Amino acid sequence: MDDQSVRRRVLILYGSETGQSEAISQQIHDQCDHHLEVLTDNFNISVERLCLDTIGDQYSLETEQTVVFVVSTTGEGEPPQNALKFYRKYRKRALPKSLLSHLRYCLLALGDTNYERFANFGKDLDKRLQELSAKKFYDTGFGDDAVGLELGVEPWIENLFTAVLNHFNAYSSLNVPIVDVKLLTPVEREMSAKDNCLLMQTTDERLSQLDQLNLPLIPSKFKSFQLKLHETLPEEYVDKCLPKEFYFQTLPVMDSKVFDATLVELRQLSTDSVADNDETDSRCDAKTIIEATMRIESEGEGGCSVGHEAGDSFGVIVGNYDEEVNQVLHSLDLSGKRDFYCEVLTPEVFPHLPKICKVYDLIKYYLELRSVPKKSCLRHLADFCDNPSQKRRLLELSSREGGEDYNRVVRNQFAGILDILQVFDSCRPPLDVLVANSPCFAPRYYSVCNAPDPLNRNQFKIAFSVTTFEETLLRKDTQLFGVFTGTLFRLLRHEVSAQGDSVDQCLAKLSLESNMKSFKAFKRKNPYFKLPSNVSIPIVMVGAGTGVAPFVGFLGQRQLVSKRSTVPAGECWLFYGCRHSRRDYIYERELKQYQSDKVLTQLYVCFSRESVDEKSPKYVQNLIQNHSTALYRLIDVRKAIVYVCGDLKGMATDVFNALVSVVETAGKQSRENAVKYVRELQSEKRYLQDIWT
Incomplete structure (x- = not known):
C-alpha cells in the first residue's frame, strides 16, 4: 500500500430496484472524483462504478482490493433484481472461507423500517462477506x-473519502467545497408575510452570521443534462422521435404494459354523520374512505390482455395537478411556451424521460413535484435566485452547517420542489436544471379489493383514504390533497354548487357518465401476496384501515374457488382494526356476509378510539395476543399462511412482535427461538406483507 506507483482502484458496486441505490452510488462516485481533483497528490487512487450484475464481465471480487457496496432491499427482504446474479455466486456454501481475505470493503444498506426485514439484503451481504x-x-x-x-x-x-484515504495510508488535509457568503445579506428579522414562512426561519441565529458554508457537490450528470425547445416540431422529427403512444420507462415492478383505465364508479365506504347521542365517535380524526371502480380500456396497440386476481395491485400514473403544472411554468417564465416541444439532447443521462414531448407534459407526467429536494438540489437552485436573502437561505439549507434546519423545515415538513419555488419566488431556474433535480413522477400503488368478476373481467376496484396535508408553507387548494386520491375527491365536488355538502351528497349529485376520467395505469408484480392454490390451506389475515381491502378480494375469490372445489376449505381468520365502529369500519356488511356464508371462519375487530377500558383491545396486535393458543395451533399444526396489510406506520413491526409473543407464550419457546420461528415463516413464504406508508 505504500508504493506510490501502485494503482489503487476503488470500485463502487450498486444493486438497485427503484434507482435509489444507483443514484446514491453516482453521488459517491462524484464526491470521490471531486476530492481527488483537489488533492495535490491523488496517490494513484482511481474510482470506478459498476452494477452488481456485471460480475464476470467487468469485475470479480476475487481480483478486487477495495470495494464500496451500495444496495437496497426489495420484496420480502430479497436482493434487487440486478443483484441476484452476484448474490447467487457468493452465497454458495461450498466457497472456501478465505476466498475474499484480500478484500477490504464498506457497505451502505438502504431500506424502510416500515417493513420488518429492514435493509435485509444489505445485512445478509455484510454477513456473507465477513464469512x-x-x-x-x-x-x-x-x-x-x-x-x-x-x-x-x-x-x-x-466521512467515506476520509476513510478511503486512511485505508490507503494516504490521508492529507482536504479542500472542501465552500462558498463565501459575506456579500449576501442575512435573512432579516422583519420580513414580509411570505418570508415569515417556516422555510425562511432558522432556530440557530449563528447560521445567518457565518461567513463560509460547506456545500454539497452538484452531481456531474446534472450539469451534463441538456434540453432544447422547439416552437414547432421539425418535420423529420415526427416519424423518428415523436412517441406514438404514452411513454413511461419500464420499471422493475411492472407486470404489464401501461394501459388506459377509466373511472366508472365511486362509492363512499366511510360515514360522515352519526347519531347525535353517539359520544364514542370523534369527528376530528375520522378519515374519508372511498372505493373506486376502474375499467381497463386498452394496453398499447395490441389491445388489452391484463387480468387480475385477489392480492394484485395496480400502479396509477395520474400526473401532477394541472394547477401545479401551471405554477411551475409561471415560476420558470414558461407560461407562453407550454405547448412547445421539448427535445432531450442527452437521453442517456435520464432514460425515464421521453425523447420528445410537450413542455407541459414533461412537467405533468415525468417530474415528481412533491418530492423532498436533496441538499444538492437546493444548492443548485440557489444559483438562480435574484434575491440575495433568498439565495443565502437556500445555501444555508443545503450546507453542512444548516443540517438541523434542513431536517426541521424541509425533511420533516415534506417540503417539495413546488414548495421551494413558491417560497423562493426569485428563483427561476432553467427547465433543464429543474428536470435534472426532480425525480421521475412516482406511480401511486393501490391493492385490488375485489375478486375477478367473470362478467366484468376488465374491471377492478381499489379503496383509499383521501390524503390531506397540513396548510403550512404556502400550500393551498390542490397542494392540500394527495395527487391521485385528491383528484378523485375533487370529482365529487366538481358538480356541486352548494357549499358544505357532505361526500355522500357529492356522490349523489355526481354523474360519472358525463364526467368520465381516464388514467394511465399498469399491473404491479406481486408474486407472493396471493391465496394458496390449495383451498384447504388455512389463512390468517391481519389488516388495519384500508388494509382490509385486499382481504375482501381474498374472501370473494376464496368463495368462488370453494364452490368448485371437491375438498373442504381451510379455516379463514381476519384480524381487523380501525378507528371508529360507525365511521370507518369499511366493508362491514360484506365481512359479516362472508362470515354468515362460512367463508370467513373467525372475524376479530377492534376500534382504537373506542376502547371501553385498558384491557379492551385497541389495535390488531392486541387482538392477535388475545387469541394466542388457537392462532399458534392454526399456524404450527395446520400450517396456515399469515398475510399482513395496512397503512399504519409501525404496523408491520407491531404485528411481527405480536406474532413472536404468540410463539413465545403458546409455543413455550424462548424469545430468541420465537423470532427465529417467525423468520422461518417469512422464508417459507408463510408470512407475507403488503405494507405502505
Whole structure:
C-alpha cells in the first residue's frame, strides 16, 4: 500500500430496484472524483462504478482490493433484481472461507423500517462477506426511507473519502467545497408575510452570521443534462422521435404494459354523520374512505390482455395537478411556451424521460413535484435566485452547517420542489436544471379489493383514504390533497354548487357518465401476496384501515374457488382494526356476509378510539395476543399462511412482535427461538406483507 506507483482502484458496486441505490452510488462516485481533483497528490487512487450484475464481465471480487457496496432491499427482504446474479455466486456454501481475505470493503444498506426485514439484503451481504474473510475499512451505514434516506446516507458519505484515504495510508488535509457568503445579506428579522414562512426561519441565529458554508457537490450528470425547445416540431422529427403512444420507462415492478383505465364508479365506504347521542365517535380524526371502480380500456396497440386476481395491485400514473403544472411554468417564465416541444439532447443521462414531448407534459407526467429536494438540489437552485436573502437561505439549507434546519423545515415538513419555488419566488431556474433535480413522477400503488368478476373481467376496484396535508408553507387548494386520491375527491365536488355538502351528497349529485376520467395505469408484480392454490390451506389475515381491502378480494375469490372445489376449505381468520365502529369500519356488511356464508371462519375487530377500558383491545396486535393458543395451533399444526396489510406506520413491526409473543407464550419457546420461528415463516413464504406508508 505504500508504493506510490501502485494503482489503487476503488470500485463502487450498486444493486438497485427503484434507482435509489444507483443514484446514491453516482453521488459517491462524484464526491470521490471531486476530492481527488483537489488533492495535490491523488496517490494513484482511481474510482470506478459498476452494477452488481456485471460480475464476470467487468469485475470479480476475487481480483478486487477495495470495494464500496451500495444496495437496497426489495420484496420480502430479497436482493434487487440486478443483484441476484452476484448474490447467487457468493452465497454458495461450498466457497472456501478465505476466498475474499484480500478484500477490504464498506457497505451502505438502504431500506424502510416500515417493513420488518429492514435493509435485509444489505445485512445478509455484510454477513456473507465477513464469512468469506473480507474485512471492513469503514463501518456499515444504513439509509431509512421511512424517516428520509438523507438522514443516514449523507453523514456516511461525508466521512467515506476520509476513510478511503486512511485505508490507503494516504490521508492529507482536504479542500472542501465552500462558498463565501459575506456579500449576501442575512435573512432579516422583519420580513414580509411570505418570508415569515417556516422555510425562511432558522432556530440557530449563528447560521445567518457565518461567513463560509460547506456545500454539497452538484452531481456531474446534472450539469451534463441538456434540453432544447422547439416552437414547432421539425418535420423529420415526427416519424423518428415523436412517441406514438404514452411513454413511461419500464420499471422493475411492472407486470404489464401501461394501459388506459377509466373511472366508472365511486362509492363512499366511510360515514360522515352519526347519531347525535353517539359520544364514542370523534369527528376530528375520522378519515374519508372511498372505493373506486376502474375499467381497463386498452394496453398499447395490441389491445388489452391484463387480468387480475385477489392480492394484485395496480400502479396509477395520474400526473401532477394541472394547477401545479401551471405554477411551475409561471415560476420558470414558461407560461407562453407550454405547448412547445421539448427535445432531450442527452437521453442517456435520464432514460425515464421521453425523447420528445410537450413542455407541459414533461412537467405533468415525468417530474415528481412533491418530492423532498436533496441538499444538492437546493444548492443548485440557489444559483438562480435574484434575491440575495433568498439565495443565502437556500445555501444555508443545503450546507453542512444548516443540517438541523434542513431536517426541521424541509425533511420533516415534506417540503417539495413546488414548495421551494413558491417560497423562493426569485428563483427561476432553467427547465433543464429543474428536470435534472426532480425525480421521475412516482406511480401511486393501490391493492385490488375485489375478486375477478367473470362478467366484468376488465374491471377492478381499489379503496383509499383521501390524503390531506397540513396548510403550512404556502400550500393551498390542490397542494392540500394527495395527487391521485385528491383528484378523485375533487370529482365529487366538481358538480356541486352548494357549499358544505357532505361526500355522500357529492356522490349523489355526481354523474360519472358525463364526467368520465381516464388514467394511465399498469399491473404491479406481486408474486407472493396471493391465496394458496390449495383451498384447504388455512389463512390468517391481519389488516388495519384500508388494509382490509385486499382481504375482501381474498374472501370473494376464496368463495368462488370453494364452490368448485371437491375438498373442504381451510379455516379463514381476519384480524381487523380501525378507528371508529360507525365511521370507518369499511366493508362491514360484506365481512359479516362472508362470515354468515362460512367463508370467513373467525372475524376479530377492534376500534382504537373506542376502547371501553385498558384491557379492551385497541389495535390488531392486541387482538392477535388475545387469541394466542388457537392462532399458534392454526399456524404450527395446520400450517396456515399469515398475510399482513395496512397503512399504519409501525404496523408491520407491531404485528411481527405480536406474532413472536404468540410463539413465545403458546409455543413455550424462548424469545430468541420465537423470532427465529417467525423468520422461518417469512422464508417459507408463510408470512407475507403488503405494507405502505
